Amino acid sequence: MVAAATAAAGxxxxxxxxxYMVxxxxxxxxxxxxxxIHVLGLVDAVACEDTRVSAQLLRWLGLHRPLVALHQHNEQQAAExxxxxxxxxxxxxxxxxAGTPAISDPGAVLVAAAARAGVRVVPLPGASSAAAALSVAGDARALGFRFVGFLPTKAAERRAALQALTGAPYSQVLFEAPHRIVDLIALLADVAPTQTLTVCREVTKQFETIHTAPCASLPAWMAQDKQRExxxxxxxxxxxxxLSDDTGLPDEALRTLRVLTRDLPLKQAAALAAELTGESRKLLYQQALEWKQAQSVDDDGTRGDEDGEDGNDAGQGGAAP
Known part of the structure; x- marks a missing residue:
């Protein structure tokens, strides 16, 4: 294997x-x-997140190199x-x-320190769970992607962070641990029921599972087989x-409004959305009211207003709320 690596890359x-970021x-x-493989056999030392994990990899390759620990608790000192x-x-x-350094892993501090010192940094690309998941998601509508990583663990912060992600025009990559995956799937089903989610479990491993479906359907799918957790x-x-087909408002303004209306009265949400986006407060309020009325129909077949607000309020005298 080492000989083949030398022949190919030497x-x-x-x-x-x-x-060398490997x-x-x-x-x-x-x-x-x-x-x-060639570079790991060539370097003077291998800095690594966990010396035990990297030692096992080098032994499998038949390589012996000095190891230096650089992890989240000592990265600044070790980098220097x-x-x-x-x-x-x-x-x-x-x-x-595992995977590419500095993507939800240590490494960025080391690269930054090397750059400040004028040291050359060379990437050696390879396995990336984020790239692998994007490649099988089939999100043809997406205008690019965003890497999110792990969400906060506290419930309120977690919900707020997830609500901020909904409605975006691009793919978003999240990581999750097995003991929190059921809760995250349930939260996604609650805050983004109609959006599609691709779940990738154990990517590249023997029991790899990839499943794509609307968020609303995923709690039931997870519950069908405990192995999926x-x-x-x-x-x-x-x-x-x-969101913007007939509203006259850009998607970004509508996404902002959508998030704000989850927790604020309609007038307050529209006013804040207008301040944040520069769009018409009147149009934003009218859109929020339409969403509210549509939700009332879905819930009980009747149209209703919030906190006594009249549907004509936004239109009286042409004044915005």
Missing amino acids: HQQYPAGTL ATPIGNLADLSLRA ALVARLLQGERIAYVSD RGEFVLVLHAAES
Whole structure:
């Protein structure tokens, strides 16, 4: 394997005094690139998130290199020491436990310190659970994507963070731990029932599961098999359908209004949305009122107003609320 890596990647130059950011497998060892293997055998030291995990990987490759711990608790101090070594001409690789460093993993502080010192940084791309999930989500409507990572763990902060994500025109990638996945799926079904979600479990591993469906249907799907709650999770919240077809308001203003109307009276939500977006307060209020009336019809078949507000309020004398 090492010989094959040298044959494939050895012709490229690997300058001394360079930091190599090396992506490692997220579950399937066969995903490690030949170039990564070559560099791990070439460097003077391997800095890593967990020396035990990286030692196991190097043993599997038949490589022996000094290991230096750099994790979230010592990253600043360890980065300074590693930059000093790089300035002396050493080649150093950095690997996190799995996937691409600095994406929900340590590494960014080290790269920033190296850049400040004028040290060259070279990426060695490879496995990324976020990229893998996006590639199978099939979100053809999306205008790009956003990496979110892990949401807050406290209930109120978690709900607020998730509400802020709904209605976006791009894909959004979330990570979740197995002991919180059921709660997150239930919360998504509550705050974004009509949006589509792709659930990726144990990506690249033996029991990999990929399922795409509207958020509202996913709690029942999860409950059908307890095995679906186990493993590492990557979620892709698909882009929402456009809200602005006949409103005369841009999507961004409507998304802002949608979030605000969940917790505020309509007039207050419209006024705040107008201040934040620069759009017409009158149009925003009218749209919020339409949403409220539509919800009343869905709930009990009748139209109703909020807190005694009259549907004609926004139109009297042409004045906004």
